[in-house]
Amino acid sequence: MAGIVGYGAHLPRQRIKVEEIAKVWGADAPSYKKGLMLREKSVPPPDMDTITLAVEAARNALRRSGGVDPAEIGAIYIGSESHPYAVKPSGTTVAEAIGATPHLHCADFEFACKAGSEAMFVALSHIDAKAMKYALAIAADTSQGAPSDALEFSAAAGAGAFIMGSENLIAECLHTHSYMTDMPDFWRREHEFYPQHAGRFTGEEAYFATTMGSSQALLEKTGMKPSDFKYAIFHQPNGKFPQRVSRMLGFTQEQIDPGWLAPRLGNTYSGASPIGLTATLDVSDPGDLIFMCSYGSGAGSDSFIWKVTDRINEVRDMAVKTHKLLDENLTYVDYGTYAKYRRKIKKNY
């Protein structure tokens, strides 16, 4: 059975507070903080992008893999909606950097915030099909939010990486379920810099219906119930949505706590639920069952059930833990610095 052989995350150390963004646009910070249940978000500096985040996350996954030879990785898939190039793959740069070239398959995935779990799903399928020994799935984003838009308060950066294999597992993937419909809730047309969204329509009919649809189908087909799980992770466009959907499904706050990163991290788009899974594995014990459900606008959810193995105790400390990256060594930037970092200022280059 396929599962995770190594996992790792990487986050920028820079943060911006909701108050700092609200001040510039005359928005009411307390109501945004309450409405989005979000205090601050990560900000990638100018020399960090989806590729650099992916490389560092992949290196942490290799550190926890117990000596996987990168040359034995048969595929690298990166899910992101902020690939640095429109035409030129992110995956080949990551493959060169970790020493996995040239005998492998690379593809860059896009599906709004679900591109990362999509990469995980396909990587697991290669292992189940016995097509290769290892497949590396990476979820990474340096998300864009238009100035003054609600998205600007949440669009953040980060990466999670998972080496999938069939032996020496840290967590076995017991079941998956995917749920897709055509949903015009959030999009970015070609050559447009910022995504557009359908406001309140992105909630009930999109995020909640799709997350519920995928999660309930997986619970039904496995005959499992929320109380069977130690932990659960949901896509987190803000702090509030994953909290609400977890309650609707019957999960508790304690179950989502370790992977509920959005209040301090923001929405890392493709990275959101995968990075949540890295933080959850960091605190898991052998035998724990973990429920995970991503969401990507357009729209779809990939759900996974993971069972943690004894190996978690050996590998947990072999790389930096996600909550350390989230909570320590932070630098807070002002809006001007943030605008410069995110290239929101027009200048002659």
Next chain:
Amino acid sequence: MAMFSSRSWREYPQRYRLEASKFKKSGKTYYPPRTIDPSNGDTEWETVRLPEEGKVITYTVIRVAPNMWGDKSPYGLAIVELTDGTRVTVQMTDVDVEQIKIGMEVRLEFRRIQTEGEAGVLSYAHKAVPKWY
């Protein structure tokens, strides 16, 4: 444009994977890699991957930067001695220039080091960040 991307491509092993050359006779490691050991003319060497941690041996602060790094100034440019003794010249990042100190422990991180204008190729390599874990 083409010249730039081909040069960058030729340097991937050292830029992306920190590959250096270690010579048989002297045991010395050179980065960027050399094919002849300047200390004795030896041409027998093996490729080694450098460790990602070290400390600042010396540094300078660049306040008037070349155009492509103008947005990043002021920034530190440091000679870092890695844990295997090899010294590398790298930009410092994620640190105020006032906080850079000789002896400071650093870790090398994969970063974007150069962008060829708005439409050209992106170049990646390692920069040094303060070690904090």
